[in-house]
Amino acid sequence: MAKAKTKAKPRTKGELGWKEVELGFFITEPGNSVEVRTGDWKSRRPVVDFKKCNKCTLCYFFCPEGCIAKTKDGYFEADLFYCKGCGICATECPKEAITMVEEER
Amino acid sequence: MAKREGLEVSVAVGDAAMLSDADVVSAYPITPQTHIVEHLAELVANGELKAAYIPVESEHSAMSACIGASAVGARTFTATAAQGLELMHEVLYVASAMRFPMVMTVANRALSAPISIWGDHSDAMAVRDTGWIQIFVENGQEAVDNVICGFRIGEDKRVLLPVMIHLDGFALTHVIEPIELPDKKDVDQFLPPFKYPLPLDPEKPVTMGALGSPFIYTEVKWGQEINLEKAKSVTLEVWQEFDKLFGRKYSPIEQYRTEGAKTLLLTMGSYSETAMVAVDKMRGDGKEVGLLKLRLWRPFPYEELREVVKDADTLIVLDRAISFGGPGGPVCSEIKAALYEEKKRPRIIGFVGGLGGRDISMAGFEEIVNRGIEIARTGSEREFEIYGVRE
Ligand code: SF4
Ligand code: SF4
Numbered sequence: 001m002a003k004a005k006t007k008a009k010p011r012t013k014g015e016l017g018w019k020e021v022e023l024g025f026f027i028t029e030p031g032n033s034v035e036v037r038t039g040d041w042k043s044r045r046p047v048v049d050f051k052k053c054n055k056c057t058l059c060y061f062f063c064p065e066g067c068i069a070k071t072k073d074g075y076f077e078a079d080l081f082y083c084k085g086c087g088i089c090a091t092e093c094p095k096e097a098i099t100m101v102e103e104e105r
Numbered sequence: 106m107a108k109r110e111g112l113e114v115s116v117a118v119g120d121a122a123m124l125s126d127a128d129v130v131s132a133y134p135i136t137p138q139t140h141i142v143e144h145l146a147e148l149v150a151n152g153e154l155k156a157a158y159i160p161v162e163s164e165h166s167a168m169s170a171c172i173g174a175s176a177v178g179a180r181t182f183t184a185t186a187a188q189g190l191e192l193m194h195e196v197l198y199v200a201s202a203m204r205f206p207m208v209m210t211v212a213n214r215a216l217s218a219p220i221s222i223w224g225d226h227s228d229a230m231a232v233r234d235t236g237w238i239q240i241f242v243e244n245g246q247e248a249v250d251n252v253i254c255g256f257r258i259g260e261d262k263r264v265l266l267p268v269m270i271h272l273d274g275f276a277l278t279h280v281i282e283p284i285e286l287p288d289k290k291d292v293d294q295f296l297p298p299f300k301y302p303l304p305l306d307p308e309k310p311v312t313m314g315a316l317g318s319p320f321i322y323t324e325v326k327w328g329q330e331i332n333l334e335k336a337k338s339v340t341l342e343v344w345q346e347f348d349k350l351f352g353r354k355y356s357p358i359e360q361y362r363t364e365g366a367k368t369l370l371l372t373m374g375s376y377s378e379t380a381m382v383a384v385d386k387m388r389g390d391g392k393e394v395g396l397l398k399l400r401l402w403r404p405f406p407y408e409e410l411r412e413v414v415k416d417a418d419t420l421i422v423l424d425r426a427i428s429f430g431g432p433g434g435p436v437c438s439e440i441k442a443a444l445y446e447e448k449k450r451p452r453i454i455g456f457v458g459g460l461g462g463r464d465i466s467m468a469g470f471e472e473i474v475n476r477g478i479e480i481a482r483t484g485s486e487r488e489f490e491i492y493g494v495r496e
Contacts, residue, residue, distance in 0.1 A: 018324035018331075023265065023303050024203040025325045027312035037320035 038065065042085025044100040050075050052097035059089035059098060109285045114245035115140030115278045117286060118184070118210050121252035123154040124292045125208075127182040128299075129174035131159035131167045135189040136222045137274035138212040142184055168193035168200065175205035175267075176313060178301035180256060182207065186274055187214035187228045194232065200267045201236030202329055203313060206259035206299070207267045208252055209237075212274040213374065213425075215461040223462020224274040226373065226425040229402075230435045236329055238268040238336055239403040241373045245282035248272045250353055253292055258343045260299050264336045271402070273375040275462065287351055295350055337404045357406035358413055359398040362388055366395030369417045369451070370474055373399045373436065376423070376459055383470035394474055399436065407443050414444065420451040421477035423492075425459040433457055433489030452481040458492030469493065 016035060022028055046059075053075055060068045060076050067082035068089060078089065090098040112120075118141050122130065130149065132142040148154040157179075159170045164185050174181040185193065190211055200207065213229055215221040229239070238258060242248045248270060255268035272278060287295075303311055317325055337357070344355040359377075362384050363369060372380045377398040387394040397413055397420075399406075414420050424434025432438035437455030444450040454477040459465050465473070473492055480490070 016321065016324065018328045021321070021324050021328050024205070024313065025315065025317060025321075026203075026303055027315050028303070036318055038318055040319050 037081055039067075039080050039083045039085075042080075042083060042103050044085045044087060045080055045083060045103050046078050046085075046087070046089050046098045047101050048075065048077055049097045049099070052095045053093075054095055054097075056094060058092050058094060062088050062092045064088060107285050107288045107291070109283045111281050112245065112284045112286070113140060113279065113281050114248055114272065114284070115212075116144050117245050117249050117282075117284045118252055118272070118278075119144035119148060120286055121249040122182040122208070123148050124287060124289055125182075125253050125256045125296055126180060126293075126298075127154065127156050128179035129157045129159065129171070129181045130183065131161055131170035131174065131181070132183045132185065133161055133164045133167045133189060135164070135186050137214055137224070137278045138184045138186040138189070138210070140278060141210060141212070145182070164189040164192040165196060168196035171207050171209075172196065172200050172203070172205055175200070175207050175301070176203075176305045178299060178304035180207075180260075180299045181205075182209070182252075184210040184212065186212040187216055187222075190228045190232060191216065194235070197232055197235040197237060197267075199314070201333075202325070204265040204332075205267060206256070206265055206301075208255040208259065208270065209267065210248065210252065210270045210272060212278045213271050214274040221461040222274070224276050224375075224425075225460045225462070226271070227427070227460075229269075229271050230426040230428070232269070233403070233435065236266070236333060237403060238264075238266055238333070238340065239271060239401075240268065241271045241400055241402055242277070243375050243377045243398060243400075245277060245280070245284045246353070247355070248277065249284055249286065250347065250351070250355070253287065253296060254340075254343050254347050254355070256299070257296050257347075258336065258340050261339045261343070262302065264332070264339050265302075266333065266336055271374060276375040291350060295347065333404050337401070337406065340401060340404075355400065357399075357401035357409045359400060360413055361396040361398065363395030363397065363413065365393055365416075367393040367417060368419045368421065368474060368478055369395050369397050369414060370470065370477075371397040371399060371420060371422045371436075371440070373402070373423075374425070376425070376465055379465060379467055380423075380470050383467045383474070386467060387471060387474065392474075402436075405439065405443070410440065410443055411447060414451055415447075415449060417451040419454065419478055419481040421454045421456065421474060423459070423465075423473065424455065424457045424489075427457050427460075437489065454480050454485075455489035456492050457489055463493060465492065 149158040422437035
């Protein structure tokens with residue numbers, strides 16, 4: 001299949017304005033869901049106590065959003081732009097290093 | 106040279122879709138729209154119209170098929186009425202939000218129950234907020250012209266929206282009127298081939314109808330609103346160009362004998378024709394009465410309305426639908442809202458009448474105007490009055 005040629009504009013993650021929405025809200029580039037904030041509706045967010053963390057990677061694998069990534073120090077942390085606050089990481093963490101705290105905005 | 110001939114309005118509407126080179130017609134027959142789609146089926150079957158005619162099992166499917174057709178860039182036409190329009194209701198929002206141009210004629214008819222095949226505007230008012238451009242026509246010629254204009258407006262790059270043409274069931278669809286069908290070559294000149302900018306195309310895949318999370322839904326809806334508001338100037342432009350080529354003028358609000366009128370009556374659709382005769386009669390009797398005919402219903406012509414009512418004392422609005430338990434006539438309610446902030450505005454008196462095919466005669470319009478003037482003077486205990494109901 002020919003590669004899609006689109007007039008994709010560079011966008012700042014999370015800042016898509018109404019004028020930039022594509023005609024009919026069509027999606028013209030594959031994988032553009034990375035620009036869509038899905039962490040909007042969480043009521044609690046995970047906070048990691050790195051002193052307790054043993055870098056076991058379980059939270060990374062269990063997160064259903066795939067939003068936990070390795071930090072440069074080798075620890076694991078959620079990208080709150082996508083984290084939906086389900087608390088699975090906190091439940092699975094064997095070191096109880098993750099606490100779910102109220103998301104207050 | 107196009108010539109005027111006696112044509113059933115439904116047939117002429119079908120011919121207008123043919124003159125516009127519709128590529129796809131998908132519809133489900135329902136009274137009083139039937140003759141329009143039957144005629145188109147014939148035109149396709151006998152090869153006069155080179156289009157795909159998609160017979161479907163319901164109006165919900167008809168509108169869905171039209172969306173699919175428009176999505177590949179086909180010029181698409183359909184027609185329906187009453188329960189049929191209601192059955193496609195949810196899909197109407199999809200057509201407009203996904204910016205698919207198409208023209209749909211609605212043969213306006215009352216909604217059940219009781220079952221009524223006769224005309225009023227309750228079907229039109231129920232789809233008021235679906236995001237379509239909506240035009241009310243008052244005779245067969247207007248229906249023909251606005252089907253052609255509808256394609257041009259909806260397909261304009263600045264618009265890309267579906268267009269509904271409301272014509273009264275029976276009162277228009279089933280009457281024979283003198284109608285001038287434009288020449289094909291003139292229509293071709295007026296209406297360029299449709300080129301949808303982002304059609305479904307395996308060479309350039311796109312996703313249509315994706316999920317819109319809370320993060321983006323507001324942006325999409327605001328864009329839709331601004332886009333529909335902007336469609337007004339394009340509509341005016343297209344009507345102007347139509348006038349240049351075909352010599353027939355259209356405007357969002359038509360004025361009839363409004364010079365110096367202290368009292369204005371506002372109507373929509375075919376009843377405007379009787380209302381004109383009533384205004385002639387009242388003018389003959391020395392009454393300062395004029396008529397406004399609201400043609401462009403969506404996007405609503407705010408500036409034009411404010412301009413045409415500014416010198417009147419009383420504005421009497423006839424609605425042919427009831428917003429139950431609310432303001433009565435939906436049109437009157439919008440007009441009140443549109444004029445609320447005006448420093449100088451007429452008293453606005455709402456009537457509901459002409460429901461389920463009930464005629465309003467010339468004398469009836471006179472009665473409405475006289476009662477309206479009386480209410481403007483003495484007030485009424487009701488938010489709106491109903492015309493012609495038996496005690
Ligand atoms: S709370 Fe859920 S979504 Fe958020 S990082 Fe943990 S596992 Fe992932
Ligand atoms: S599961 Fe707990 S211990 Fe393991 S990497 Fe994640 S935070 Fe650290």
